[in-house]
Amino acid sequence: MRYKLLGRSGLRVSEICLGTMSFGTRWGFGGDMEACREVFDAFRERGGNFIDTANKYHEGESERIVGNLVSDDRDRYVIATKYSLSMASGDPNASGNGRKNLVRSVEGSLGRLGTDYIDLLYLHAWDFTTPEDEVLRGLDDLVRSGKVLYIGISDTPAWIVSRLQTTAELRGWTRFVAMQLQYSLLDRTPERELLPMCEKLGIGVTCWGSLAQGLLTGKYTRATGEVDTMRTGASDRLNDHNRAIAEAVDAVADELSTSSTHVALAWVQRRGKQLFPIVGPRKRSQMDDCLGAVGVQLTDEQAQRLEAVATVELGFPHDFLKGEFVRKVIYGDMLDRLELP
Numbered sequence: 436m437r438y439k440l441l442g443r444s445g446l447r448v449s450e451i452c453l454g455t456m457s458f459g460t461r462w463g464f465g466g467d468m469e470a471c472r473e474v475f476d477a478f479r480e481r482g483g484n485f486i487d488t489a490n491k492y493h494e495g496e497s498e499r500i501v502g503n504l505v506s507d508d509r510d511r512y513v514i515a516t517k518y519s520l521s522m523a524s525g526d527p528n529a530s531g532n533g534r535k536n537l538v539r540s541v542e543g544s545l546g547r548l549g550t551d552y553i554d555l556l557y558l559h560a561w562d563f564t565t566p567e568d569e570v571l572r573g574l575d576d577l578v579r580s581g582k583v584l585y586i587g588i589s590d591t592p593a594w595i596v597s598r599l600q601t602t603a604e605l606r607g608w609t610r611f612v613a614m615q616l617q618y619s620l621l622d623r624t625p626e627r628e629l630l631p632m633c634e635k636l637g638i639g640v641t642c643w644g645s646l647a648q649g650l651l652t653g654k655y656t657r658a659t660g661e662v663d664t665m666r667t668g669a670s671d672r673l674n675d676h677n678r679a680i681a682e683a684v685d686a687v688a689d690e691l692s693t694s695s696t697h698v699a700l701a702w703v704q705r706r707g708k709q710l711f712p713i714v715g716p717r718k719r720s721q722m723d724d725c726l727g728a729v730g731v732q733l734t735d736e737q738a739q740r741l742e743a744v745a746t747v748e749l750g751f752p753h754d755f756l757k758g759e760f761v762r763k764v765i766y767g768d769m770l771d772r773l774e775l776p
């Protein structure tokens with residue numbers, strides 16, 4: 436396992452992050468304490484230190500399991516959790532990005548995790564209602580109090596993150612070091628705005644869905660019989676386009692004599708130094724498979740072949756700005772002599 440600094444920070448995290456949305460059973464999928472311990476032990480034995488959870492996962496069960504698993508050596512781990520999602524029905528302030536929910540949520544997470552600090556706290560999803568300065572000052576206060584060390588943001592449009600990060604920078608408030616988003620060969624739209632924004636603003640990217648809920652592991656495309664899965668909805672995404680992508684991943688895996696999982700994760704990692712796949716295995720054999728991706732390298736030709744099947748339109752203004760005539764009028768007769776990105 437290699438370690439990298441997360442975004443513009445001094446925090447050292449393993450190149451693969453362990454997602455724990457499958458830690459718990461209350462949502463109808465996932466594993467019990469024993470299964471989670473096996474997954475966690477495999478991750479720990481390989482040097483993994485970066486763990487992702489959320490207040491909401493299995494209604495708090497995931498955080499309790501994580502807290503239990505790290506209790507012997509808590510400081511060794513970088514524990515990321517999240518706030519925003521509803522934890523109580525009938526209470527308008529028990530969800531959303533507001534300060535009251537933020538403070539209550541963090542207190543709840545600290546209790547369930549059995550710790551007195553959270554390494555990385557994400558805003559889980561933008562609520563389109565809370566004022567931006569309330570969010571930023573609330574997060575900044577938690578960092579100043581010592582209950583939270585670093586902050587991140589998840590599932591939020593690029594223009595909002597961009598405003599928040601710039602405001603924090605100008606006001607001397609705590610800045611985001613990580614953004615969590617859905618990214619894989621099946622979901623490349625973050626390439627339009629979110630990924631370039633994160634690179635520019637010093638924000639590390641933690642990618643959920645990097646195996647597309649199991650669709651890029653080969654188990655759906657190579658299966659001749661029943662597929663071992665608890666993700667009942669995953670196969671709904673296996674349309675002709677997505678199947679072609681998954682089969683292209685399988686073909687590259689065969690060339691490299693490795694698993695499809697490895698190829699899918701290696702592709703995410705080669706897209707940028709600050710891209711961290713979050714894997715969400717529900718049992719030890721899946722964790723071992725995911726960890727086998729460490730060190731797997733795709734050739735440029737293999738990556739290009741995958742991207743040719745998994746194309747994404749960047750849309751306006753990117754496609755417009757790439758046009759030959761537009762470039763000529765923007766750069767004039769300097770076009771051939773300017774060094775352009």
Ligand SMILES: NC(=O)c1ccc[n+]([C@@H]2O[C@H](COP(=O)([O-])OP(=O)(O)OC[C@H]3O[C@@H](n4cnc5c(N)ncnc54)[C@H](OP(=O)(O)O)[C@@H]3O)[C@@H](O)[C@H]2O)c1
Pocket residue numbers: 453454455456457464487488559589590615616642643644645646647648649650652654663664665666696713714715716717720721722724725
């Ligand atoms: N910020 C957000 O909004 C957000 C959203 C979702 C997830 N997350 C985070 O990201 C993590 C990953 O979640 P995800 O659902 O997106 O994960 P994923 O890695 O795309 O899919 C996880 C599912 O894929 C299957 N799987 C995983 N590894 C496998 C392997 N090696 N071989 C075969 N099947 C395998 C398992 O399902 P089956 O065995 O049942 O098929 C597992 O439940 C979560 O744990 C959570 O921490 C964040």
